[in-house]
Amino acid sequence: MRKEDTVKLISAEGFEFVIDKKAASVSNTLRNMLSSSGSFTETQLGEVKFPEISTPVLEKVCQYFYWSLQFASGKETEFYIEPEITLELMMAANYLHT
Amino acid sequence: MAMFIRVKRSKTTYFIQCEPTEKILEIKQKLYSLIDEPVENQRLILLATGDILDDLKTLAEQKVENDAIVALTLRKGNNEFEDINIEKPEDHRNSSEVDAD
Numbered sequence: 001m002r003k004e005d006t007v008k009l010i011s012a013e014g015f016e017f018v019i020d021k022k023a024a025s026v027s028n029t030l031r032n033m034l035s036s037s038g039s040f041t042e043t044q045l046g047e048v049k050f051p052e053i054s055t056p057v058l059e060k061v062c063q064y065f066y067w068s069l070q071f072a073s074g075k076e077t078e079f080y081i082e083p084e085i086t087l088e089l090m091m092a093a094n095y096l097h098t
Numbered sequence: 099m100a101m102f103i104r105v106k107r108s109k110t111t112y113f114i115q116c117e118p119t120e121k122i123l124e125i126k127q128k129l130y131s132l133i134d135e136p137v138e139n140q141r142l143i144l145l146a147t148g149d150i151l152d153d154l155k156t157l158a159e160q161k162v163e164n165d166a167i168v169a170l171t172l173r174k175g176n177n178e179f180e181d182i183n184i185e186k187p188e189d190h191r192n193s194s195e196v197d198a199d
Contacts, residue, residue, distance in 0.1 A: 001114070001115075001128040001131050001132070002131055003131060003132055006132065011187070013187045014109060015109045015110070015111070015185070015187060016109055016110040016111070017110075017111045017113065018110065018111065018112045018113065018132060019113045020113065020115060023113065054187065055187035056187065059104075059111065062111075062113055063104075063165065066099070066102045066113060066115075066165075069099050070099055070101075070164075073099060075100075077164075
């Protein structure tokens with residue numbers, strides 16, 4: 001595991017989630033940001049700020065990325081979503097093309 | 099990828115991919131590459147039970163399951179480990195936004 005292979009996602013409250021780039025690439029939006037050659041400052045710093053996404057929702061999004069990778073590799077488990085964050089989570093998912 | 103764990107300290111969460119058969123020492127080595135803290139200065143605690151995880155035992159042996167939250171504490175100057183410190187977003191909310199309720 002190398003630092004260069006990870007990306008840091010930062011929530012509205014300034015909480016940080018360090019995830020594998022492979023996991024981040026579950027999101028089309030993030031994949032485009034990370035793969036574009038140099039035009040995003042995010043690509044160089046390896047961090048992406050989400051001032052509109054709250055901490056619990058961003059954490060759920062990251063858990064979803066990993067769950068999705070597991071699901072793709074044949075490990076089919078349920079993905080639990082707390083009812084109170086459902087709406088905000090859907091808006092984040094829409095933005096992230098996830 | 100067999101499983102992942104969430105390693106938390108302060109305001110940061112590290113998502114670590116791992117196998118149930120991996121030893122805690124291997125997890126600490128992965129963390130070392132991310133945070134530059136040598137393995138001997140790291141302590142990992144399974145948050146659900148409060149158990150300090152043993153370097154030489156595997157994740158499975160210590161009941162660390164998929165998506166588990168593990169607290170990371172670091173050795174302080176006086177050679178002791180700091181207390182578990184995981185911040186929650188609620189602690190920060192009152193300053194940045196004022197809710198109407």
